[in-house]
Amino acid sequence: MCLVVLQNSNESLSVSACREKPQGIMDPDMEALSKDFDDLSEDFKNFATTHKDYSTRLEELVKLQGKCMKELSHQRYRMGIIRKSMKKVEKNPQNRDAVKEVEKKMKQRKVQLYEMEQALPKANGLYLKVILGNVNVSILNKDDKFKYKDEYEKFKFIINGIALFISIINIFMNSRVLDLLFMFLLVWYYCTLTIRESILRVNGSRVKGWWLTHHFISTVLSGVLLIWPNNVVYYSFRKQFMWFNVYISFVQFLQFRYQRGCLYRLRALGERHNMDITIEGFHSWMWRGLSFLLPFLFLGYAFQLYNAYTLYQLSYHREATWQVPVLSAMFFVVFLGNTLTTMMVIPQKLKEKVRLTERFEFLDKYLRRPHRQEVVDSQASSESEKKED
Missing domain, CATH: 1.10.287 (Helix Hairpins)
Structure with a gap:
């Protein structure tokens, strides 16, 4: 406390009081902040x-x-x-x-x-170089590779669920805005798939070249559908196309279940050691899932052929535009490529069975046996310790 007195001969006295902190003492809050x-x-x-x-x-x-x-x-x-x-x-x-x-x-x-x-980075393909440049998209960690593949499957599952919902609405409703929204969703979806699958290939996934080509064609096909004029020919094909998308979404759900099962099975084998389960058991499990899926796939391919035939018939309509024959040709190409590629899978699976058996036998000989010896040595040392105790 200090008292300040101001005095003047002609003026009255004024007194003001002021408070000052003693020097050397800091505010506790400020001290805690500094600390x-x-x-x-x-x-x-x-x-x-x-x-x-x-x-x-x-x-x-x-x-x-x-x-x-x-x-x-x-x-x-x-x-x-x-x-x-x-x-x-x-x-x-x-x-x-x-x-x-x-x-x-x-x-x-x-x-x-x-x-x-598998533990080294790989160069991007031509498509990724055009889209992303020389950015390295290699994933070197096995867990991160699994997560990326898992997210890829989830992405397809979610988008197909949305497409299924919109397709069902479009069957019972006639909305041009909703149609355009659905076509734009397909364009974006297939564009995204081409990028994601190219990244998967860089990281060791054996995505066949046809499936990448199929998604490029599907992107163009969806774009042509997006700009198809709103006329009589369009509405003649519209409901059939929506039913086709309902069925394709159902098949995609079955594929999601199959691929997810394979992915988690491979992860389990990788964590436990691939040789803990025989190659015959592994392939028989995969073959059972694939044999269940094949009839639904071929029925979907037949639907694609039916779309191509319907569009071919509509191309002779007097109000048909250039989009109709182009879509017919694209559906036929997709049908042909899907059918031939899927039919080639069967003999390839049988050949891969022999190759993978040789590979796993080699890995078992050079990678697993030292591990077995370590386990035997550790068990022997623990038993000797118990005897000493």
């Missing part, structure tokens, strides 16, 4: 050290990735040269046994290189 910031500063120093270490290791990782990719290319280049030499040497009957032994080792090396390649 919190000092603690945060200490944490920041530790974080800066950790981040510096992370940046250094990241640079080292990038260098190691580049080195491994060069070594991988070198291995495959040398293996190509050896294969050419084998063709010359195997002509001599005396060398056939030795050539077979080298060929067996080459197959084993091919499997080893494939397993190593």
